[in-house]
Amino acid sequence: MEKYTVYAPRLIPKKEKFAPGHRACIGCGEALAVRLACKAFNENTVVVNATGCMEIVASQLPYTSWRLPWIHTLFENTAAVASGVEAALKVMKRKGTGPKAAVKVIAIAGDGGTSDIGLQALSGALERGHNFLYICFDNEAYMNTGIQRSSATPFGAATTTSPAGKASIGQFSWKKNMPAIAVAHDIPYVATACPSYPFDMMNKVAKAIAVNGPAYLHVLSVCPTGWRCPGDITVRLGRLAVETGIFPLYEVENGEYKMSVETPHQRPVQDYFKLQGRFRHLSEADVILIQERVKREYEKLVEKAKNGRKSERAKTESRANTDQVSA
Amino acid sequence: MAKRKGIEVSIALSDAVKLTNADVIAAYPITPQTHIVEHLAELVANGELDAAFIPVESEHSAMSACLGSSATGARTFTATAGQGLELMHEVLYVASSMRLPIVMAVANRALSGPLSVWGDHSDVMAVRDTGWIQIFVENGQEAIDHTICAFRIAEDNRVLLPVMVHLDGFHLTHMIEPVTLPEEEDVSRFLPPNRYPLPLDPVKPVAMGDFAPPVIYTEAKWAQEINLRNSKSIILEVWREFEKAFGRKYLPVEHYRSEDAKTLIMTMGSFSETASLAVDSLRQKGESVGQIKLRLWRPFPFKELRDAVKNADTLVILDRALSYGGPGGPVCTEIRAALYNEAKKPKIVSFVGGMGGRDISVAGFEQIITQGMEIARKGSPNEYEIFGVRE
Ligand SMILES: Cc1ncc(C[n+]2csc(CCOP(=O)(O)OP(=O)(O)O)c2C)c(N)n1
Ligand code: SF4
Ligand SMILES: [Mg+2]
Numbered sequence: 001m002e003k004y005t006v007y008a009p010r011l012i013p014k015k016e017k018f019a020p021g022h023r024a025c026i027g028c029g030e031a032l033a034v035r036l037a038c039k040a041f042n043e044n045t046v047v048v049n050a051t052g053c054m055e056i057v058a059s060q061l062p063y064t065s066w067r068l069p070w071i072h073t074l075f076e077n078t079a080a081v082a083s084g085v086e087a088a089l090k091v092m093k094r095k096g097t098g099p100k101a102a103v104k105v106i107a108i109a110g111d112g113g114t115s116d117i118g119l120q121a122l123s124g125a126l127e128r129g130h131n132f133l134y135i136c137f138d139n140e141a142y143m144n145t146g147i148q149r150s151s152a153t154p155f156g157a158a159t160t161t162s163p164a165g166k167a168s169i170g171q172f173s174w175k176k177n178m179p180a181i182a183v184a185h186d187i188p189y190v191a192t193a194c195p196s197y198p199f200d201m202m203n204k205v206a207k208a209i210a211v212n213g214p215a216y217l218h219v220l221s222v223c224p225t226g227w228r229c230p231g232d233i234t235v236r237l238g239r240l241a242v243e244t245g246i247f248p249l250y251e252v253e254n255g256e257y258k259m260s261v262e263t264p265h266q267r268p269v270q271d272y273f274k275l276q277g278r279f280r281h282l283s284e285a286d287v288i289l290i291q292e293r294v295k296r297e298y299e300k301l302v303e304k305a306k307n308g309r310k311s312e313r314a315k316t317e318s319r320a321n322t323d324q325v326s327a
Numbered sequence: 328m329a330k331r332k333g334i335e336v337s338i339a340l341s342d343a344v345k346l347t348n349a350d351v352i353a354a355y356p357i358t359p360q361t362h363i364v365e366h367l368a369e370l371v372a373n374g375e376l377d378a379a380f381i382p383v384e385s386e387h388s389a390m391s392a393c394l395g396s397s398a399t400g401a402r403t404f405t406a407t408a409g410q411g412l413e414l415m416h417e418v419l420y421v422a423s424s425m426r427l428p429i430v431m432a433v434a435n436r437a438l439s440g441p442l443s444v445w446g447d448h449s450d451v452m453a454v455r456d457t458g459w460i461q462i463f464v465e466n467g468q469e470a471i472d473h474t475i476c477a478f479r480i481a482e483d484n485r486v487l488l489p490v491m492v493h494l495d496g497f498h499l500t501h502m503i504e505p506v507t508l509p510e511e512e513d514v515s516r517f518l519p520p521n522r523y524p525l526p527l528d529p530v531k532p533v534a535m536g537d538f539a540p541p542v543i544y545t546e547a548k549w550a551q552e553i554n555l556r557n558s559k560s561i562i563l564e565v566w567r568e569f570e571k572a573f574g575r576k577y578l579p580v581e582h583y584r585s586e587d588a589k590t591l592i593m594t595m596g597s598f599s600e601t602a603s604l605a606v607d608s609l610r611q612k613g614e615s616v617g618q619i620k621l622r623l624w625r626p627f628p629f630k631e632l633r634d635a636v637k638n639a640d641t642l643v644i645l646d647r648a649l650s651y652g653g654p655g656g657p658v659c660t661e662i663r664a665a666l667y668n669e670a671k672k673p674k675i676v677s678f679v680g681g682m683g684g685r686d687i688s689v690a691g692f693e694q695i696i697t698q699g700m701e702i703a704r705k706g707s708p709n710e711y712e713i714f715g716v717r718e
Contacts, residue, residue, distance in 0.1 A: 084395025
């Protein structure tokens with residue numbers, strides 16, 4: 001993992017592997033995140049894409065924005081398809097019938113395709129130890145079908161299936177902690193990222209690619225359409241999500257937590273909420289409730305990073321080297 | 328020379344997969360398919376088959392992993408049954424529409440509820456329209472032969488479609504039968520390496536599975552349909568080649584003492600052998616009875632079927648699946664439709680039976696045939712007859 005490239009201004013590849021001309025909305029943070037992530041992919045990559053905004057905006061027949069081998073099949077099976085590609089590449093390489101270079105398989109999906117309907121397939125693929133990177137582009141709802149809630153929608157956010165009303169605060173449950181679920185699989189690398197911190201994100205992508213085994217990246221992707229905010233504050237909103245402690249940036253390497261961006265003096269969550277229509281209905285009391293929870297969760301995370309909790313299983317060699325998948 | 332030996336059909340089928348030198352097997356266990364995947368896992372574990380065995384967490388993922396593997400250009404196999412096939416359902420359409428030459432053995436099983444692990448054709452019929460080539464086998468030898476042929480058919484670049492080999496759960500999967508396992512060199516000669524034309528390869532990037540707006544969808548589906556229909560001539564070609572290489576002949580519609588028969592019984596799968604014995608018995612009693620067996624279910628062999636029944640007065644069809652509230656057994660319904668516009672056609676009587684592992688004996692088939700002849704003469708108020716149900 002040590003030898004990955006470090007990205008810095010002016011050293012970023014000019015080539016767009018995710019080509020312009022796709023149909024994402026103006027100011028789409030998910031398209032920005034995909035584009036930047038792609039800059040950290042090398043040429044020897046196969047991309048497996050779940051159904052969702054990024055698939056729909058970039059692949060209408062007879063066009064594609066993908067300059068890499070790319071496959072989309074269904075919504076919930078992305079990690080399983082990636083398992084098949086990875087296993088096939090490995091066997092064919094051994095038998096001398098496949099690509100000669102080492103090819104990395106990268107699965108990409110939305111928060112719905114990851115933390116809801118695709119969770120089982122993802123868990124299976126992580127547990128089996130396939131050598132692949134899974135990136136969840138989290139825009140906190142099912143955007144492609146029209147802003148319905150997912151388990152990654154934050155508490156209090158209004159969506160079309162968690163509308164705010166006299167008898168409803170909007171989203172009634174707290175955001176599912178997907179990175180923690182990935183960590184629980186004892187995989188070598190888990191990290192959170194946001195394209196508002198482009199170098200941090202690209203470095204994490206490169207690092208995750210260098211892992212031999214499963215890696216999971218959770219990328220907060222601002223969606224102006226679904227979050228009901230102007231398209232020109234995408235980058236600012238991403239930064240606010242981090243600065244308020246709502247979406248902390250961290251890495252979990254072999255079970256060890258490490259903060260990427262420390263925000264000891266967090267901005268109030270209201271700074272982030274007030275720019276978005278999906279939180280407009282929240283009362284002062286609601287905001288206080290959320291503020292307290294954000295603070296608690298952030299402290300828990302910092303504590304984990306302090307303890308440097310180690311996961312023994314993941315510390316030992318990546319399982320992808322030894323398990324039966326590679327047989 | 329390949330030797331004949333007694334072996335469980337599931338084991339024989341997995342040994343056939345080994346002979347094809349498959350690259351990737353992704354499977355999830357379900358009765359009565361388990362012996363197939365267990366044996367394959369063992370072959371891989373012992374280094375007898377150089378393949379990746381992906382022990383996925385569901386059938387949905389099994390078929391999804393097969394999509395990925397096949398799209399990468401690997402020779403890909405899986406097996407399932409009943410509920411497993413149902414859980415795969417949406418993925419099956421993707422395999423055929425993306426032209427992925429996956430081969431799957433289906434150990435035909437009833438569908439819940441009530442839960443039943445035993446055999447019938449409810450699972451097959453539920454996936455009829457998924458765009459796969461579908462072949463019924465009747466005994467252990469056919470299970471071996473058609474598994475090998477399935478890879479050659481699927482991977483032929485004029486076809487590039489997935490193939491299901493249907494074998495009856497328990498009635499076939501768990502039988503020990505005398506079979507001849509071909510020699511490895513002979514299989515290698517018969518089955519060339521898989522050369523998928525546009526695999527996922529960074530040297531030549533392709534985009535697979537784009538979404539289709541209305542101006543393209545119909546064209547895409549029509550191309551797929553034409554391709555499936557045209558695959559029939561290649562299936563026949565492969566079976567002729569197989570006969571040349573291994574001496575066993577297969578046809579889309581098989582016959583048994585049917586040439587001059589006034590009444591025909593039509594069956595699929597392992598019940599066919601029992602029905603043949605009933606035909607023998609009725610012939611001895613002086614009845615003009617014969618049998619036809621449907622081997623190729625998709626693409627449907629219209630011509631062969633019409634030819635096979637044109638001189639008969641009565642055609643009795645036994646389905647092992649029910650179309651609830653519908654016109655009769657699913658196979659019978661199709662055959663009625665296929666013959667409707669023919670000037671000369673037999674009277675058709677639909678029977679449904681043998682569901683959820685219920686056996687039909689030789690005497691049972693005799694009863695079905697004779698009752699069918701009577702219904703053809705006198706008529707019946709029912710769309711179809713249910714066989715052997717206790718009131
Ligand atoms: C089995 C199945 N159920 C539902 C859908 C409809 N569907 C397509 S995309 C989508 C939401 C995608 O949400 P997410 O994964 O968060 O991606 P986003 O569009 O937000 O980027 C849904 C519900 C589907 N395609 N397949
Ligand atoms: S709906 Fe949101 S995620 Fe989807 S393309 Fe538009 S801005 Fe991007
Ligand atoms: Mg989403």
